[in-house]
Amino acid sequence: MKKIFNIAILFSLCINLNAQTVSHFITTEKAEWKSDKTSMSKKPVGKVVIEVSKAQKGVPFRAWGTTFNELDLDAYNLITKEEQDKLMFNLYSPDGDLHFTHGRVSMNANDYAREWYSCSDVPGDFQLRYFNIDHDKENIIKLAKAAQHYYPQLQLFMSPWSPPAWMKINNEYCVLSRKYNNQDPRKDYFLYADNSDGQKTVDPDEMKLLGNRDGVFPKRLATQDYFIQDSRYLQCYAEMFCKFIDLYKEEGLPITKVMYQNEAYSYTPYPGCAWTAEGTIRFNNEYLAPALKKKHPDVELWLGTINTNRLDYVEKTLDDKTLQSNIKGIGTQWECRNNLPQLRERYPNLRLMMSESECGNGSMDWKAGEHTFFLISDNLGNGVEEYYNWNFILTDNGQSTWGWTQNALVQVDSKTHKVRYTPEYFAYKHFSHFIGNGSEMIGYAGREYGKTPVNVFRDGKTYIVTAGNFTDKATTLSVKIESKYLNINLAPHSFNTYKTSIK
Helix, strand or coil: CHHHHHHHHHHHHHHHHHHCEEEEEEEECCCCCEEEEEECECCCCCEEEEEECCCCCCEECCEEEEECCHHHHHHHCCCCHHHHHHHHHHHHCCCCCCCCCEEEECCCCCCCCCCCCCCCCCCCCCCCCCCCCHHHHHCHHHHHHHHHHHCCCCEEEECCCCCCHHHECCCCCCCCCCCCCCCCHHHHHHHHCCCCCCCCCCCCCCCCCCCCHHHCCCCCCCCCCCECCCHHHHHHHHHHHHHHHHHHHHCCCCEEEEECCCCCCCCCCCCCCCCCHHHHHHHHHHHHHHHHHHHCCCCEEEEEEECCCCHHHHHHHHCCHHHHHHCCEEEEEHHHHHHHHHHHHHCCCCEEEEEECCCCCCCCCHHHHHHHHHHHHHHHHCCCCEEECCCCEEECCCECCCCCECCCCEEECCCCCCEEECHHHHHHHHHHCCCCCCCEEEEEECCCCCCCCEEEEEECCEEEEEEEECCCCCEEEEEEECCEEEEEEECCCEEEEEEEECC
8 A cells, every 4th residue: 555655656746747847927016026836838828929949049148237326326325224235135136136247337427417527527637637536436336336245246337428528519518408407509509510401400309208209319410529529639538438447446346348428329408428420430449449458458348328220320330340340249228229130130249238228207107117028028039138227226206407207126205215116126027037147048029029028048957938918918828948838828917937947
C-alpha cells in the first residue's frame, strides 16, 4: 500500500513538472502588483501574436535609469527620511522594485531646474578658471548619491540643455521669448534667419504636449545654430564637458556617456539650444570627440538627444561617416521613436537608447500609466538597449518654473506630504523588475496591436512576457515559446508580466 502511495506521489510530481508553471503578475487601477500561477499549454487558445524559438537571437538590453533634477529634490525633501530611503531602495537596490542602475544629469540648468544657472557664468572665461559644479553639489549630486547608496556601481550619462548664455547668439538660456523668460521678442527671428519658407513668425504652441503634435515635429527646422560657431567657443565648450566629468569624478560619480545637446529640435522658452545638422557634425567631430578621446577615452560619445521624426534630417546628420566612427550610439526620445525601425536598419552598428520617456501632462493617472507601458513596450520592441525615465518624484501636478505640468513615478502632496506611487511606477516595474543587463528582446507585437502590446524577452533559460490591455474588454492572446503556448488572459485595462523557465 505504501509503495502504491509513493508511486502516486511521483506520478503527480511528473504531471506538475510537465505542466511547466508560469508566474503571472498583474496590475490594474484598483489592484497593484497581484500575482498568481498559470501554465504552458500544448495548444493556443487566442490569436498567436508572437512565435519564438530556442535558437532565436535577440537585441540585448543593458540598463534602466532615471534623471536627477532639482524639482525632484524639492519633492524628495518634503518626505520623511524613512520614505526617502524606501523610495531609493525601491528604485536602485538590487532587492528593490525597479532595479535602476543608471542616472542622467544635465550640465547647466534644465527645464526642471528652479532657475537659470550654468557652471560657467563669467563671460569670456575661455580658460574655465571659474568653471565649477557648486550648484550641483547642493542639489543634483545629493540625489545621485542617495541612489548610489543603494547601487554603488551607479553610472551617469550627461547632456546639457543649454550652454552658458554668453556662448549663444541670443545671449539667453532659452531659445524663444515667452512670458516665462525675459528674452526680447525681437530675437525670435534668429531661429529662422534665412526665412526660406517665407514665414515670418514662430509657432507659440508648437512645444505644447499634444500627442504627436500634428504628425511632424518640428514643423520648421532652425536655419542657424544658436551656439556661436567660433572655434574659441566650440573648443571651450568641449573642454567644459571634460571639466564637468572631472569634477563629478571627484565626487565619486562616474559619467560614462555624454551627448552634446538635449532636444536640439525643441525651440524652447526654457533652457535650450537649436543646432543645425552642419553645426552638430562640426562640434561633435572637430571638438567634442577629440577632447574626449584625449582626456576621457573611457567615456562614450553618443549622438543625441534626437527628438524629431523628420527622418531625412536625422539621416543628414548620421550619414556622416566620421560622425559614425566617433559615436557609440543614438539617444532618441519623443517623436524620434517613430524612426526606430529605420535607424536600426540603416545604422546596425550603433546602439539605441531611449534617453527620456515622455513626461505626460501632470495628470499622474491610470491613462498616463497605460501610455508609459506602451512607450516602454514599443521602445524595447524596436531595439532600445537602455531606457531612462524623466522625473521620478514631483509634487502635486508637477509644475515647473516655466509653467509646464508633468508626471512622475512618485507624487507628493505639497501640503500633507503624502506619498503616492503612480501607475507609471508600476508600468516600469512590470518590465524593469525582470528585465536587466543580459536579457534579450526576442519578440514584439505592438504597433499592429496598439491597445494590447506584447513583448517577449529571454534571460538564459527564463522567458519573460509582458502584455498590456488598454481596452474595456478582457482578451486572450497566445505566444508560442519553443514548442508550447502561453495563453495570456488579459483583464481590461491591465499591465501583465509572465515569467517561466524552459527545462
